[in-house]
Amino acid sequence: MLARIKALQGKMNEADLDLVLIMDPRDVYYYAGTGQPANLVVPREGDPILQIRRAWDFAVRECYFDQKFLLKGGNFKNLYHKVESLDYPRRHLGVAMDAIPASLVKKVEESFPSCLLFDASPLILSQRSIKDEQELKMIRAAARCYEKAHEVILNELRPGISELSLSANILAAVRGEGADTIIRNRRWDASLAPDGIVASSKTSWQVSGHAMTVTGKGLSAALPWGASGETIEQGDLVVVDLGINYQGYHADVARTYVVGEADQKQQEVFEQVYSLQEAALQSIKSGVLAEDVYWLAYEKAVEMNVIQYFQGHGEMQGDYIGHGLGLEIDEPPILQIDNRTRLSSGMVFAIEPKLIIPGWGAVVLEDDVAVTDTGYTLLSTVPRRLFMVDA
Amino acid sequence: MLARIKALQGKMNEADLDLVLIMDPRDVYYYAGTGQPANLVVPREGDPILQIRRAWDFAVRECYFDQKFLLKGGNFKNLYHKVESLDYPRRHLGVAMDAIPASLVKKVEESFPSCLLFDASPLILSQRSIKDEQELKMIRAAARCYEKAHEVILNELRPGISELSLSANILAAVRGEGADTIIRNRRWDASLAPDGIVASSKTSWQVSGHAMTVTGKGLSAALPWGASGETIEQGDLVVVDLGINYQGYHADVARTYVVGEADQKQQEVFEQVYSLQEAALQSIKSGVLAEDVYWLAYEKAVEMNVIQYFQGHGEMQGDYIGHGLGLEIDEPPILQIDNRTRLSSGMVFAIEPKLIIPGWGAVVLEDDVAVTDTGYTLLSTVPRRLFMVDA
Numbered sequence: 001m002l003a004r005i006k007a008l009q010g011k012m013n014e015a016d017l018d019l020v021l022i023m024d025p026r027d028v029y030y031y032a033g034t035g036q037p038a039n040l041v042v043p044r045e046g047d048p049i050l051q052i053r054r055a056w057d058f059a060v061r062e063c064y065f066d067q068k069f070l071l072k073g074g075n076f077k078n079l080y081h082k083v084e085s086l087d088y089p090r091r092h093l094g095v096a097m098d099a100i101p102a103s104l105v106k107k108v109e110e111s112f113p114s115c116l117l118f119d120a121s122p123l124i125l126s127q128r129s130i131k132d133e134q135e136l137k138m139i140r141a142a143a144r145c146y147e148k149a150h151e152v153i154l155n156e157l158r159p160g161i162s163e164l165s166l167s168a169n170i171l172a173a174v175r176g177e178g179a180d181t182i183i184r185n186r187r188w189d190a191s192l193a194p195d196g197i198v199a200s201s202k203t204s205w206q207v208s209g210h211a212m213t214v215t216g217k218g219l220s221a222a223l224p225w226g227a228s229g230e231t232i233e234q235g236d237l238v239v240v241d242l243g244i245n246y247q248g249y250h251a252d253v254a255r256t257y258v259v260g261e262a263d264q265k266q267q268e269v270f271e272q273v274y275s276l277q278e279a280a281l282q283s284i285k286s287g288v289l290a291e292d293v294y295w296l297a298y299e300k301a302v303e304m305n306v307i308q309y310f311q312g313h314g315e316m317q318g319d320y321i322g323h324g325l326g327l328e329i330d331e332p333p334i335l336q337i338d339n340r341t342r343l344s345s346g347m348v349f350a351i352e353p354k355l356i357i358p359g360w361g362a363v364v365l366e367d368d369v370a371v372t373d374t375g376y377t378l379l380s381t382v383p384r385r386l387f388m389v390d391a
Numbered sequence: 392m393l394a395r396i397k398a399l400q401g402k403m404n405e406a407d408l409d410l411v412l413i414m415d416p417r418d419v420y421y422y423a424g425t426g427q428p429a430n431l432v433v434p435r436e437g438d439p440i441l442q443i444r445r446a447w448d449f450a451v452r453e454c455y456f457d458q459k460f461l462l463k464g465g466n467f468k469n470l471y472h473k474v475e476s477l478d479y480p481r482r483h484l485g486v487a488m489d490a491i492p493a494s495l496v497k498k499v500e501e502s503f504p505s506c507l508l509f510d511a512s513p514l515i516l517s518q519r520s521i522k523d524e525q526e527l528k529m530i531r532a533a534a535r536c537y538e539k540a541h542e543v544i545l546n547e548l549r550p551g552i553s554e555l556s557l558s559a560n561i562l563a564a565v566r567g568e569g570a571d572t573i574i575r576n577r578r579w580d581a582s583l584a585p586d587g588i589v590a591s592s593k594t595s596w597q598v599s600g601h602a603m604t605v606t607g608k609g610l611s612a613a614l615p616w617g618a619s620g621e622t623i624e625q626g627d628l629v630v631v632d633l634g635i636n637y638q639g640y641h642a643d644v645a646r647t648y649v650v651g652e653a654d655q656k657q658q659e660v661f662e663q664v665y666s667l668q669e670a671a672l673q674s675i676k677s678g679v680l681a682e683d684v685y686w687l688a689y690e691k692a693v694e695m696n697v698i699q700y701f702q703g704h705g706e707m708q709g710d711y712i713g714h715g716l717g718l719e720i721d722e723p724p725i726l727q728i729d730n731r732t733r734l735s736s737g738m739v740f741a742i743e744p745k746l747i748i749p750g751w752g753a754v755v756l757e758d759d760v761a762v763t764d765t766g767y768t769l770l771s772t773v774p775r776r777l778f779m780v781d782a
Contacts (some may be wrong), residue, residue, distance in 0.1 A: 035609075035611075035614055035615045054601060056706065114701060153421075168562075171559075172560060176557070178610055180614045182614065188490075189414070189493045191416075193573050194572055207446060210445060220639060221392025221425055221453045222420055223639065224425075247613050248612075248613025316445070368683040377538040379774065
């Protein structure tokens with residue numbers, strides 16, 4: 001993890017930042033190795049300071065810093081005094097402005113009087129976008145949890161079961177495998193449930209909430225996405241889209257199931273979605289522009305004459321084909337129109353083409369891949385098929 | 392809900408705010424009735440404007456505003472133009488500074504050029520602290536879900552089961568009852584899992600993470616609270632502390648279980664915790680100071696000579712006895728040292744005394760109550776006992 005601090009210091013030099021104050025729990029975990037409440041100050045050069053707000057004994061065991069760079073409590077003024085006492089340069093201070101509430105940033109401004117504040121999120125998130133071997137291993141472990149969900153679905157998806165009951169059983173199975181039950185989002189107002197989306201033909205084409213995908217309708221207006229109370233019927237197409245947090249790292253996998261034999265249209269739409277995913281996957285390798293992965297799938301959708309259903313329909317049509325994954329379920333870069341970021345080896349993406357047909361239903365196929373110099377490695381493990389369950 | 396807008400307008404007049412821009416999803420739901428992504432502008436007088444960022448059809452069905460006060464999209468400049476076109480006064484603008492990220496507040500500042508910004512959170516949260524009949528009904532429904540968890544615990548808590556397995560089964564049961572699986576927090580960096588805390592004698596006295604209570608150790612340093620992989624043994628004390636989100640409203644209930652017959656100390660410590668809860672409960676009624684509820688329990692702990700274990704031990708000793716509940720699991724007022732807020736009829740609190748004894752374990756008893764003019768009404772339904780399961 002010292003390598004991560006060093007790499008950040010390199011980026012800070014380029015961006016002319018003297019200090020970065022890291023408070024977002026995922027960022028702290030990434031750079032300091034602890035999930036305990038803490039503030040981490042990284043100077044342009046020299047040792048970082050970790051201010052441990054609570055659970056001192058746990059945090060000291062988990063982090064790898066020398067005790068003389070540890071502080072107790074959450075007082076920003078104490079933290080600033082420590083920065084002064086170490087004589088670290090302190091004019092330009094970076095803070096993750098997208099993640100930290102305005103009132104807290106104001107407190108930082110008042111407590112770091114010598115500093116001008118800048119947004120450090122782009123630096124942090126671009127560094128986090130490239131995963132090391134250990135991180136890839138964690139994402140693989142998260143993706144593997146979908147196998148257990150899949151087993152439950154094959155066993156329990158039958159006419160008469162509700163979306164809700166199926167989601168409860170999936171959740172218990174994935175939790176039993178050791179998944180955590182909080183799905184992390186960078187975006188302050190995004191939230192996804194640990195049982196993901198379970199949506200049948202009645203609900204899967206109705207796009208609700210902040211995510212532009214198959215969302216389900218949820219149980220009430222308070223949380224209008226996820227499984228609803230609807231009963232699943234013979235012949236239904238059922239989309240299961242599951243974010244999985246395994247010891248801090250996320251996978252995001254979706255499969256579509258048919259209750260009974262797939263009819264011709266269901267089979268055909270699945271094959272189209274498969275072709276869209278193939279088009280995206282075949283384009284992936286280090287050096288490619290993020291938006292080009294989207295455009296290749298888009299062109300395939302035009303070619304197959306399904307563009308009106310591609311990634312949604314009407315006003316609820318998304319302009320992306322996938323997103324980064326890691327300590328959060330949806331990280332930059334997004335494979336989206338106008339994103340000119342170049343893919344790099346070690347980036348991880350969920351590739352999630354879908355066709356959402358009003359009044360009919362939806363097919364989603366979502367897999368996780370790691371970018372390599374020559375292509376990609378598939379991290380998710382369940383076969384990329386349309387599954388039919390006995391009904 | 393129009394009454395809620397009117398009440399906010401009253402508070403805005405007192406605080407000399409011309410406009411409040413509401414963006415936090417729970418606040419939007421409270422005032423507009425929709426959980427879809429939206430921005431709500433409330434003027435000092437006149438009709439509010441709802442800017443619906445996504446899922447227009449859903450939001451229009453869920454909210455109760457006249458179409459001419461609805462806007463589509465998320466552009467703040469369009470929203471400001473609408474405010475101008477309605478000729479609403481626009482000097483002092485309130486925003487929830489504790490909930491909204493700094494970068495978004497900056498965008499608001501740039502897009503509302505005539506406005507000076509103020510923190511509107513105290514107004515909103517003090518209004519939200521007093522629940523109406525419908526809200527009390529929802530919290531009762533949430534609290535009732537604990538009955539299902541309790542049934543699972545009585546059936547499945549046995550020597551040899553892991554904290555993790557028990558938590559998975561509790562989660563499936565509560566989800567099956569229709570609970571949502573995202574627990575809402577106001578505090579930007581707080582997070583609680585929908586399977587709450589399951590902690591046995593080995594883990595329950597180790598306080599980890601941001602909450603000062605029985606936290607469990609969790610499964611990894613990435614999320615170091617909640618159930619661990621530890622196996623529960625004969626004679627263990629097991630604390631189950633469950634936050635439940637039912638259609639937007641939360642309950643927070645905890646019980647302690649013994650695997651087998653309780654020994655004398657376990658029984659004695661439970662009785663002490665029961666007495667602490669009684670001391671707090673007996674003090675509750677409209678007009679009492681929030682901190683006094685804490686102090687009465689504190690004095691009881693001194694009297695019983697257990698003050699060193701009261702609400703934790705050593706540095707991890709909390710200075711509260713309970714907290715508000717509603718659209719979030721932990722809302723103001725907190726029943727805490729130095730909180731001079733007076734309780735009002737309609738406030739809802741979780742009352743959660745605990746004794747946490749290093750190396751031995753912990754007993755927690757947590758119930759939800761609504762304040763009345765003369766006392767309180769109990770909203771949680773499971774008997775306030777120490778439960779012994781056959782082993």
